[in-house]
Amino acid sequence: xxxxxxxxxxxxxxxxxxxxxxxxxxxxxxxxxxxxxxxxxxxxxxxxxxxxxxxxxxxxxxxxxxxxxxxxxxxxxxxxxxxxxxxxxxxxxxxxxxxxxxxxxxxxxxxxxxxxxxxxxxxxxxxxxxxxxxxxxxxxxxxxxxxxxxxxxxxxxxxxxxxxxxxxxxxxxxxxxxx
Numbered sequence: 001x002x003x004x005x006x007x008x009x010x011x012x013x014x015x016x017x018x019x020x021x022x023x024x025x026x027x028x029x030x031x032x033x034x035x036x037x038x039x040x041x042x043x044x045x046x047x048x049x050x051x052x053x054x055x056x057x058x059x060x061x062x063x064x065x066x067x068x069x070x071x072x073x074x075x076x077x078x079x080x081x082x083x084x085x086x087x088x089x090x091x092x093x094x095x096x097x098x099x100x101x102x103x104x105x106x107x108x109x110x111x112x113x114x115x116x117x118x119x120x121x122x123x124x125x126x127x128x129x130x131x132x133x134x135x136x137x138x139x140x141x142x143x144x145x146x147x148x149x150x151x152x153x154x155x156x157x158x159x160x161x162x163x164x165x166x167x168x169x170x171x172x173x174x175x176x177x178x179x
Contacts, residue, residue: 044098044105053108057081057094064148071117079110083147087130090114 046054060080061068068078075095082092093113099105112120120126127134146156167173 044096046096046108047106050096050106050108053094060149064152066148069115069117071115073113073117073119076111076113076119077108078113080148082110086112087114087126087132090126093119095119 054077057077057079061078064080066078066080073095076093077095079092079094084092086092091113093111094108095111097103097105097107097109109121112123112126114120114126118129120129124134146154162176167176
């Protein structure tokens with residue numbers, strides 16, 4: 001033991017370097033493991049319905065001879081059936097979800113893909129990114145957009161004309177007469 005006066009006469013000591021506590025080491029290791037899992041995480045296994053939808057959408061893309069940009073994100077499949085208008089250079093697509101706290105993943109979720117392989121899950125986020133207002137238009141004057149596959153058989157400028165042929169059902173005949 002040193003007396004109070006002896007301690008006062010001694011030169012001040014440098015503080016010792018901080019040592020990691022076991023708790024801090026554990027937290028750092030946990031963070032490293034979580035980061036490694038995120039980097040090495042395999043995509044979720046597709047559900048049966050998602051597999052069927054992927055095959056179907058790939059056949060649509062092949063049928064309409066749609067060419068994808070070089071920077072198309074991996075795992076995103078173009079949705080040729082989607083017909084809602086999007087800003088220039090943006091496409092409708094679907095992508096498989098990953099496992100999360102809400103489920104095991106493997107389902108297809110609609111998304112929007114644009115220049116540079118940029119992907120947005122929600123249309124409002126896409127419009128916010130582009131700085132465009134997302135206003136609802138007056139739909140009374142707007143022609144309904146048509147699916148690309150339907151446009152081949154029925155061009156948008158085609159006109160329906162009522163013929164003398166009757167359906168045999170009064171309800172359907174009245175609807176056709178109203179065209």
